[in-house]
Amino acid sequence: MFSKRALRSAIGGSGAALLAATAALIAVTVPSAHAADPPLRDLAAAKGVYMGTALTASEATGASGPIAGAQFGMVTPGNEMKWDTVEPSRGTYNWAPGDSIVNFAQAHNMQVRGHNLVWHSQLPNWLTSGSFSNTELHSILIKHVTDEATHYKGKVVHWDVVNEPFNEDGTFRQDLWYNQLGSSYIADAFTAARAADPGAKLYLNDYNVEGTGPKSDGMYNLVKSLKQQGVPIDGVGFQAHLILGQVPSTFKANLQRFADLGVDVAITELDIRMQTPSDAARLQQQANDYTSVVNACLGVSRCVGITVWGVSDATSWIPGVFPGQGAALLYDDNYQPKPAYTAVRTALGGSTTTTPPTTPPTTPPTTPPTTPPGGGGCAVTYGVNQWNTGFTANLTVKNNGSAPVNGWTLKWTFAPGQTVTQAWNATVTQSGTAATATNLSYNGTIAAAGTVDFGFNANWSGSNPKPTGFTLNGTACTVS
Ligand code: XIL
Numbered sequence: 404m405f406s407k408r409a410l411r412s413a414i415g416g417s418g419a420a421l422l423a424a425t426a427a428l429i430a431v432t433v434p435s436a437h438a439a440d441p442p443l444r445d446l447a448a449a450k451g452v453y454m455g456t457a458l459t460a461s462e463a464t465g466a467s468g469p470i471a472g473a474q475f476g477m478v479t480p481g482n483e484m485k486w487d488t489v490e491p492s493r494g495t496y497n498w499a500p501g502d503s504i505v506n507f508a509q510a511h512n513m514q515v516r517g518h519n520l521v522w523h524s525q526l527p528n529w530l531t532s533g534s535f536s537n538t539e540l541h542s543i544l545i546k547h548v549t550d551e552a553t554h555y556k557g558k559v560v561h562w563d564v565v566n567e568p569f570n571e572d573g574t575f576r577q578d579l580w581y582n583q584l585g586s587s588y589i590a591d592a593f594t595a596a597r598a599a600d601p602g603a604k605l606y607l608n609d610y611n612v613e614g615t616g617p618k619s620d621g622m623y624n625l626v627k628s629l630k631q632q633g634v635p636i637d638g639v640g641f642q643a644h645l646i647l648g649q650v651p652s653t654f655k656a657n658l659q660r661f662a663d664l665g666v667d668v669a670i671t672e673l674d675i676r677m678q679t680p681s682d683a684a685r686l687q688q689q690a691n692d693y694t695s696v697v698n699a700c701l702g703v704s705r706c707v708g709i710t711v712w713g714v715s716d717a718t719s720w721i722p723g724v725f726p727g728q729g730a731a732l733l734y735d736d737n738y739q740p741k742p743a744y745t746a747v748r749t750a751l752g753g754s755t756t757t758t759p760p761t762t763p764p765t766t767p768p769t770t771p772p773t774t775p776p777g778g779g780g781c782a783v784t785y786g787v788n789q790w791n792t793g794f795t796a797n798l799t800v801k802n803n804g805s806a807p808v809n810g811w812t813l814k815w816t817f818a819p820g821q822t823v824t825q826a827w828n829a830t831v832t833q834s835g836t837a838a839t840a841t842n843l844s845y846n847g848t849i850a851a852a853g854t855v856d857f858g859f860n861a862n863w864s865g866s867n868p869k870p871t872g873f874t875l876n877g878t879a880c881t882v883s
């Protein structure tokens with residue numbers, strides 16, 4: 404039987420159920436380390452929620468990118484959809500940074516949380532120092548909300564329409580918007596966002612509202628009154644920038660009381676900071692704290708998902724804003740999963756082991772490093788199984804050289820319209836028709852005369868020919 408949550412997620416077109424089904428299919432047909440150790444996104448989907456991460460454009464092209472694409476089913480641009488980036492001068496829009504995150508999401512079968520349309524921070528100077536009349540400021544606000552929500556129409560599943568409108572005591576924050584327009588700017592922004600993109604779920608988002616208290620009460624009263632007035636609000640986001648050992652005990656009950664108002668709830672910017680450097684005891688406490696947060700969400704049927712505010716401690720915003728603190732995320736400075744990662748995986752129903760159970764390498768790890776396939780080149784076997792718009796490709800890469808290859812990158816050129824959506828046993832990235840596959844930690848070595856297998860799902864349009872121009876670490880391969 405479907406739980407209400409699973410049903411909603413399937414009907415809501417989130418694709419999570421489909422993704423889980425696809426993952427299950429791959430698990431049956433292509434046994435792999437990936438199948439034995441499902442990523443967080445698949446575990447979350449099986450529970451009827453999403454697991455997301457914030458990602459900036461530079462993180463997407465750096466070491467966080469492959470982890471984000473593999474582990475998370477939702478992405479929130481870290482900065483790329485904020486006002487100062489999107490509308491740096493009045494009426495002139497700069498969509499490229501936000502678009503790059505949307506493209507990343509689409510290439511990795513992820514959904515997007517738009518963040519954000521109205522906020523007191525990261526506003527351009529022309530806006531904060533413009534001395535506009537109230538009427539003019541109101542029209543600037545509505546135009547920005549309308550234009551941005553229209554640009555991303557159909558591409559974002561949630562919008563943080565209004566971000567951080569409250570003071571700690573639950574009164575409205577005295578920012579540009581409230582001071583000139585009064586609290587009605589909030590309802591007006593939601594109404595404009597709905598008109599521009601009727602398909603997106605519209606969220607109010609804030610921090611320090613995770614447990615019950617004056618700020619959370621202020622938000623509760625606002626949501627209640629917006630619902631009563633028929634303002635189109637669909638969800639409430641709880642940022643959850645938390646402190647080690649201080650997950651509020653009322654988190655779940657608080658999520659539930661908002662849900663009872665008839666809105667979805669989501670954890671939107673989770674991180675749990677500590678004094679640095681971290682140590683084993685703190686990392687264990689952090690793991691327990693992450694477990695509490697995941698359980699709070701899973702305990703509320705209208706909690707639709709959890710987003711962590713970044714992949715790795717290496718690029719987290721915390722040390723820059725809270726000096727002396729950090730280590731707040733699931734991956735450490737070296738992009739290795741922390742106890743908190745294992746805790747989240749376990750809370751989502753995955754395995755409890757700290758070391759991912761992967762297929763053991765077939766060659767001794769002591770093999771000395773070498774460069775391109777020694778002399779003999781390489782041979783790619785490309786098998787394809789296609790249907791009307793999609794296909795699955797399975798590739799075998801043979802090292803024809805007399806020395807092992809340690810660490811491999813296979814490049815090729817697709818035909819126009821061929822787009823990878825999901826890969827296994829390799830990280831596959833694509834830029835236009837240029838594709839690149841790199842080994843994972845467990846299959847980096849191709850023995851002399853040995854092979855490695857990987858595969859991907861992809862879309863195609865037009866015709867679906869075999870790709871061309873395969874090279875292994877820069878050396879051309881034969882293809883059959
Ligand atoms: C942060 C980003 O992570 C930083 O890169 C940026 O310098 C400042 O903003 N609440 C929010 C997020 O809603 O947009 C903030 O993101 C973190 C706090």
